Amino acid sequence: MNRRTVLLLAIAVLAALPLLNQLPQDHPLHVSDFLVSIIGKWICYAILALALDLAWGYAGILSLGHGAFFALGGYAIGMHLMRLIGPRGVYGHPILPDFMVFLGYTELPWYWLGFDWFAFAFLMALIVPGLLAAIVGYLAFRSRITGVYFSIITQALTYALMLAFFRNDMGFGGNNGFTDFKELLGMPLNSGTTRALLFYASLVSLILVFLLCSALTRTKYGRVLTAIRDAESRVRFLGYDVTRHKLFVFVLSAMIAGLAGALYVPQVGIINPGEFSPGNSIEAVVWVAFGGRGTLVGAVLGAFSVNALKTWLTSVAPDLWLIVLGCLFIAVPLLLPKGLVGLARGRGVKP
């Protein structure tokens, strides 16, 4: 079987899951709700992994803060879902979400305006992460902050955002974040059909993002990114404005991460500041490293396999997961520098 056949087969298996879920409970091919919902989450993680791989695997920009872009995308769609609750909240306020009533808000803060429209919220899920990446990236790349220094800055960024979003007076629900969502685009979130549609929306997004990244890395721009990764100053001497090139890929990557977050939140039904926790961003790096950075298939494979391991371990031996994650973080660069994909390709030279 060649690569294309394997990929198409994998897509077919994923696409079949929600259908198999519709079969009667006692049917041998029945797939549980749990499995469908968890694989829906992994698909979103795989999109985040692709975003990170584009920046890290191709352009050498190791971001330890991609979880922040993911969470911002999630918050943007979460704000829309909160607005849709309308008067059905516990306090029954016609406009204000429950937490605002509880905190004594009298009117909607200005930055909540527009979020009652899905299209606006969806755009914000891409634009806000992109804008943040543009500001941070511009300041860092212009000052030629690279390597581990950039990683530390992005890690601090996501930590700072977590602390900020924990504050009640930020207007984003503080500690509790957003939950109790009712519907999206007129469809109740607790119905099987909506869940299946969200699953398919995520799967289609994963395929489109994969194709976009694949096309991008095949252009001359992709080769410029590889060149920047391997010898940044040499690229500068060739007359390329390295700052602009890195900024472009970093912003694009942040927007893809935002998209992943926007697809994730309606499926899990909650978003809170915990999504900004530095550990989440580090986990995403482990997925990409484990699967094989610098290859798109590797990023997706890594997201699925590490999360499968996590789901299994946290159910059979919950205390072990963090230790295993730490071991992966150390062992993968030492033993599997090219990840699972590198292992599969053996000692071949051409990446």
Next chain:
Amino acid sequence: MTAGLYLDGVSVTFDGFRALNNLSLIVEPGELRAVIGPNGAGKTTMMDVITGKTRPGSGILRFGERDLTRMDEAAIANLGIGRKFQKPTVFDALSVFENLELALKAPRGPIACLRWLLTGAARTHIEQIMAEIGLAERAHDLAGLLSHGQRQWLEIGMLLMQDPQLLLVDEPVAGMTDHETEQTAALLVGIAGQRSVVVVEHDLEFVKALGSRVTVLHEGSVLSEGSITHVQNDPRVVEVYLGR
């Protein structure tokens, strides 16, 4: 139109150490110039100053009519000044062809690179340069698989792709075999004429093979300048450099 390089009274100080001390140098359009000097004479710093990597503390630095002290590396590179580093830095993960394609004169922005399509003229240009540097048969091999000498030629090829007016070449033959050294000398002589070439080198046999004017640097300024015979017989040069 080829421009000349003009340095007058250029000084660079690192933490009190004068790496360049009132250095003055003129390279005519189309000239091939060899620059020699003992370690620490300021050869590499001179290259750094010309390419914008290091800012001069004082002095005049012009390429044709343009003041290089006001431009950054990318702008200077786009002006037509190409530099070959001492350590060959080609892109190992890309093929010989792709390395040259990146160096080709073309719009350099992200969008332009995304939309870039290889035209027949560009392909012909790349193939010409590959033939000139003797790597036509390695076109689709990764640069990481080339020998040391071949990597140096590939890097010279990348500079040629940019159609430079001035080529700065830092120790091109260090670590090369005798045969590779001869080929490199012939390559550089062929390149000069249409463009100016400045070669920094330790290897005197190689400098003789270039047959060009020679500038001797010492402690950050010019000690002697002229033909290789003139320079070799200059008592000051013999004292600080050749005599040892």
